[in-house]
Amino acid sequence: MDEEEALGEQLYSRIYPKHSENAGKLTGMLLELPGHVLGQILQDEVMLTAAVDKAVRALQVDQEEPSKITSKDEDDASVSSDSLGEQLFDLVNVYNTGYSQKITGMLLEQHKEAVLNLLSDPKQLEEQVNKALKTLKEQHVEETDISDSSDTEDSERLGDRLFSLVEELDHCHAHEITGMLLEMDASVVRRLLSERTMLVAAVQKAQAALDTGHM
Incomplete structure (x- = not known):
């Protein structure tokens, strides 16, 4: 086998x-x-x-x-685009760049045919991911001075947004679970805010940890 x-x-x-x-x-x-x-x-x-x-x-x-x-041609087109986006995100996320969401968004700006080619051609996808990553890193260098001064403010905003979503899933333990999730890397927390499925899974894992007494 x-x-x-x-x-x-x-x-x-x-x-x-x-x-x-x-x-x-x-x-x-x-x-x-x-x-x-x-x-x-x-x-x-x-x-x-x-x-x-x-x-x-x-x-x-x-x-x-x-x-x-x-x-429902228009609905089909939007659903199809959503599906493409999810498939592309899964493949981009494999590279662990820390910018999976942004890179996926950049690649999805291309024509649908080009996106389909990326899904079926790993070499082409890798080239595009590296190119997008280089662009993002260059932008990040330019923005460093601004972002350094607002790190605390960004963290607070992330925490507030995360708490409101967690509260919908578990009102009783929202504070504890939000605190646990905020211990993760900021890029992961941002993904939780945009990926409902991932957020639900993370909350369930935190709930299980609370149940067994591991904070």
Whole structure:
């Protein structure tokens, strides 16, 4: 049995209990991710849950699109763009640049055909990611003087925004959970603010830690 088959079996066994009908398709979708990413996903329940949720949404979009073609072309286009964005973000995030959200946004400014090419051509994607990363780092150097003076203010704003979202999910423990999440890197906190699925998973992990008494 080769490594991909072994990973596939492990993924399938983890996915099947909650998604028995589409376990095969979801496993196949996740197997398109790089091997080292799959290894991390299998070791981290939060990452696994987030990855499976994204695959489920992508699968639902694929299943719904044929029935909508005749009546909701504009809706289809926007849903398709959202799906492309999520797929692209997953691939960009593999590079651990710290700027995944920004780089994805920059790449999505291209024509849809160009974005589709990036999804299917790893070399081209890597080139584009490196180019975007270089641009962002150059911008960051120029903005350093400004950002240094407002770090505290930024942290407070992040904390306030995060608290309001966490409060919706767990009113009773919002303060404790927000404090735990704010211990993470600022770039991760910003992703939590923009990625609902990731935020829910992080809150659930924090809740589990509170339940077992580990602050």
